[in-house]
Amino acid sequence: xxxxxxxxxxxxxxxxxxxxxxxxxxxxxxxxxxxxxxxxxxxxxxxxxxxxxxxxxxxxxxxxxxxxxxxxxxxxxxxxxxxxxxxxxxxxxxxxxxxxxxxxxxxxxxxxxxxxxxxxxxxxxxxxxxxxxxxxxxxxxxxxxxxxxxxxxxxxxxxxxxxxxxxxxxxxxxxxxxxxxxxxxxxxxxxxxxxxxxxxxxxxxxxxxxxxxxxxxxxxxxxxxxxxxxxxxxxxxxxxxxxxxxxxxxxxxxxxxxxxxxxxxxxxxxxxxxxxxxxxxxxxxxxxxxxxxxxxxxxxxxxxxxxxxxxxxxxxxxxxxxxxxxxxxxxxxxxxxxxxxxxxxxxxxxxxxxxxxxxxxxxxxxxxxxxxxxxxxxxxxxxxxxxxxxxxxxxxxxxxxxxxxxxxxxxxxxxxxxxxxxxxxxxxxxxxxxxxxxxxxxxxxxxxxxxxxxxxxxxxxxxxxxxxxxxxxxxxxxxxxxxxxxxxxxxxxx
Amino acid sequence: xxxxxxxxxxxxxxxxxxxxxxxxxxxxxxxxxxxxxxxxxxxxxxxxxxxxxxxxxxxxxxxxxxxxxxxxxxxxxx
Numbered sequence: 001x002x003x004x005x006x007x008x009x010x011x012x013x014x015x016x017x018x019x020x021x022x023x024x025x026x027x028x029x030x031x032x033x034x035x036x037x038x039x040x041x042x043x044x045x046x047x048x049x050x051x052x053x054x055x056x057x058x059x060x061x062x063x064x065x066x067x068x069x070x071x072x073x074x075x076x077x078x079x080x081x082x083x084x085x086x087x088x089x090x091x092x093x094x095x096x097x098x099x100x101x102x103x104x105x106x107x108x109x110x111x112x113x114x115x116x117x118x119x120x121x122x123x124x125x126x127x128x129x130x131x132x133x134x135x136x137x138x139x140x141x142x143x144x145x146x147x148x149x150x151x152x153x154x155x156x157x158x159x160x161x162x163x164x165x166x167x168x169x170x171x172x173x174x175x176x177x178x179x180x181x182x183x184x185x186x187x188x189x190x191x192x193x194x195x196x197x198x199x200x201x202x203x204x205x206x207x208x209x210x211x212x213x214x215x216x217x218x219x220x221x222x223x224x225x226x227x228x229x230x231x232x233x234x235x236x237x238x239x240x241x242x243x244x245x246x247x248x249x250x251x252x253x254x255x256x257x258x259x260x261x262x263x264x265x266x267x268x269x270x271x272x273x274x275x276x277x278x279x280x281x282x283x284x285x286x287x288x289x290x291x292x293x294x295x296x297x298x299x300x301x302x303x304x305x306x307x308x309x310x311x312x313x314x315x316x317x318x319x320x321x322x323x324x325x326x327x328x329x330x331x332x333x334x335x336x337x338x339x340x341x342x343x344x345x346x347x348x349x350x351x352x353x354x355x356x357x358x359x360x361x362x363x364x365x366x367x368x369x370x371x372x373x374x375x376x377x378x379x380x381x382x383x384x385x386x387x388x389x390x391x392x393x394x395x396x397x398x399x400x401x402x403x404x405x406x407x408x409x410x411x412x413x414x415x416x417x418x419x420x421x422x423x424x425x426x427x428x429x430x431x432x433x434x435x436x437x438x439x440x441x442x443x444x445x446x447x448x449x450x451x452x453x454x455x456x457x458x459x460x461x462x463x464x465x466x467x468x469x470x471x472x473x474x475x476x477x478x479x480x481x482x483x484x485x486x487x488x489x490x491x492x493x494x
Numbered sequence: 495x496x497x498x499x500x501x502x503x504x505x506x507x508x509x510x511x512x513x514x515x516x517x518x519x520x521x522x523x524x525x526x527x528x529x530x531x532x533x534x535x536x537x538x539x540x541x542x543x544x545x546x547x548x549x550x551x552x553x554x555x556x557x558x559x560x561x562x563x564x565x566x567x568x569x570x571x572x
Contacts, residue, residue: 484507484561487561
């Protein structure tokens with residue numbers, strides 16, 4: 001193991017302030033200020049300490065990011081850390097979930113933007129708006145978006161200023177007319193569920209570690225920027241939530257499409273709502289743009305490293321962008337954005353990042369054992385308690401994630417395992433096995449088709465025409481399954 | 495050459511069918527487009543339908559992808 005790993009290709013031009021803004025800006029998204037309302041409905045007034053607790057839980061893993069970011073100053077974030085610490089399947093799985101969580105985060109940012117805008121224009125169709133936003137930014141990214149840290153800094157400062165006005169205005173309002181605050185009626189399970197839900201607020205601060213190859217004096221600036229951005233975010237979100245639940249009861253907030261705009265309207269009038277909506281809309285669009293770029297780069301890197309089909313690492317001749325990766329990612333994102341289901345997407349984002357966080361904490365422990373002499377300009381304090389606490393927090397939060405998202409995550413792990421091990425085991429035996437499975441599925445579907453046409457399975461409320469259509473669809477699906485089974489069984493053993 | 499094209503086409507169709515059934519399960523669970531009412535699915539049966547659709551979809555996607563990608567050499571696995 002080399003004692004120092006460096007990357008020479010990128011220019012180091014980010015100082016402490018711009019690096020910190022990268023961390024703060026990476027976490028700011030319109031969706032974060034939409035989900036606050038739902039979380040208030042889950043946890044009542046307990047949302048205030050939950051926001052602080054989530055910040056500190058996130059900080060546990062940020063220490064690990066800081067240690068690995070300074071010891072391995074290469075672009076790529078958790079995927080790179082995992083490659084150095086583990087390699088093989090673990091790094092593939094990390095990249096896989098990094099892509100999925102970024103894909104879900106893109107969908108969430110677009111849905112969040114649509115919800116924020118819907119406060120001013122209630123007639124808009126939220127899923128359609130979210131899909132349009134994804135499509136527009138996919139095209140912008142295809143043509144080569146010139147994203148710079150300076151733009152990110154400017155947007156972050158604008159949003160911080162808007163939220164600062166919101167907090168000051170709201171605080172004065174509370175001082176003049178303090179509302180009654182009854183005890184929170186929710187139980188401990190509601191509080192835990194809200195913690196798992198609100199963990200999303202702090203995701204994105206690890207962007208500092210991902211951009212480490214461009215940070216000046218990374219040994220000092222990366223850990224400082226990570227700590228500073230975490231503290232700024234905790235202060236910001238706590239202030240916003242204190243003002244929000246101080247002005248409107250949690251049950252009122254939970255029914256608002258844009259809770260923060262609603263609160264701004266109560267405290268500063270319609271002008272306040274417009275100001276906050278514009279600020280949040282800007283951050284929603286910026287977050288969507290960044291997330292599309294991030295997910296396409298993960299797909300590109302995994303394809304380049306041989307984990308995914310080569311087509312995904314094709315670069316457009318004219319625009320010099322990974323166009324296939326952008327289009328594939330945008331299609332998946334648009335499908336999830338089209339559902340408009342905020343809660344499902346929030347939990348899916350959280351699941352992906354929680355798995356990523358766990359692997360980063362494990363990587364710190366493994367590298368301390370494997371490479372004790374690796375130069376570490378920053379060391380995680382209270383090692384090994386801090387990374388272990390980070391892993392424990394991740395496992396705990398996972399227990400409260402929506403079961404449907406956990407099922408999806410389990411399926412995605414199986415798919416990842418199969419893709420990876422096809423190479424290790426050899427495809428022939430797997431193809432024969434799936435050939436047999438496909439034949440079985442085909443027979444099952446054809447039997448179901450027979451049961452439908454024989455009226456043994458009755459489709460309630462379906463007309464005769466619809467039942468006939470269902471029969472032919474099932475016959476078609478069964479035929480494809482049988483044909484696929486035969487083709488897989490006939491595969492040659494090369 | 496023709497065999498390769500047939501394999502790719504059938505593999506792609508099988509994967510799309512699998513993906514569609516998983517999305518259908520997802521829409522059914524969240525009752526998107528009021529699917530539960532349209533299909534007359536009661537609460538007690540939803541989990542059964544979900545289980546069937548998800549397993550069917552997952553197996554179809556994997557089998558379809560195997561057929562699609564293994565019919566050429568464009569994989570670049572390490």
